[in-house]
Amino acid sequence: MTPSVAVYPGSFDPITNGHVDIIRRSAEVFDQVVVLVAVNSEKKTLFTQDERVDLIRSVFADQPKVKVESFEGLLVEYMRQRSIRVVVRGLRAVSDFEYEFQMALMNRKIYPEAETFFLATRENYSYVSSRILKEVFQLGGCIEDLAPQVVIDAMRAKFRPPRREVAS
Numbered sequence: 152m153t154p155s156v157a158v159y160p161g162s163f164d165p166i167t168n169g170h171v172d173i174i175r176r177s178a179e180v181f182d183q184v185v186v187l188v189a190v191n192s193e194k195k196t197l198f199t200q201d202e203r204v205d206l207i208r209s210v211f212a213d214q215p216k217v218k219v220e221s222f223e224g225l226l227v228e229y230m231r232q233r234s235i236r237v238v239v240r241g242l243r244a245v246s247d248f249e250y251e252f253q254m255a256l257m258n259r260k261i262y263p264e265a266e267t268f269f270l271a272t273r274e275n276y277s278y279v280s281s282r283i284l285k286e287v288f289q290l291g292g293c294i295e296d297l298a299p300q301v302v303i304d305a306m307r308a309k310f311r312p313p314r315r316e317v318a319s
């Protein structure tokens with residue numbers, strides 16, 4: 152039987168525990184989940200594409216079902232090239248629906264074989280976004296249970312680089 156493969160695209164700047172939850176649950180349903188660090192042309196990112204890929208890889212280092220890749224271009228083009236039909240997306244609140252519905256329909260218009268599967272986000276992550284995480288962290292708030300430790304360490308390095316000794 153052909154293995155079932157799903158792609159979970161996003162900008163992941165950076166990955167949060169909300170994303171981690173969606174990926175883990177998808178991996179229970181599909182044989183392989185490709186986490187695709189894609190480009191959202193409307194966003195200026197804190198982490199480079201390679202940094203975002205490395206962070207996700209280290210979170211899922213012990214999960215062979217999860218593969219992490221990056222891609223510039225149309226999501227459906229990536230899918231078509233690899234004969235992947237399923238896109239997974241998380242829905243946090245009703246406010247996500249319109250944008251998600253628009254993307255799902257557009258993706259299917261360009262690649263009719265594409266099907267989008269929506270997973271309801273766990274309620275304790277329904278208010279989390281990468282932007283809000285960065286903002287709270289930068290202003291000194293605690294995000295311990297909202298992001299993996301590697302992400303917290305990476306943000307610390309970005310926002311609070313170690314002080315250099317100044318030679319006198």
Ligand code: COA
Nearest residue numbers: 160161162169170189191225226241254257279280281282
């Ligand atoms: N838990 C926590 N946060 C979540 C979440 C979850 N389950 N699901 C989404 N989020 C957050 C994200 O962190 C993101 O936060 P941010 O806006 O502060 O960065 C926000 O919700 C929106 O996430 P998402 O909807 O996944 O947007 P995105 O920018 O991460 O991804 C792409 C959009 C990359 C999938 C889309 O632009 C794309 O497919 N690009 C490729 C080009 C293409 O094909 N374009 C045509 C699309 S029709």
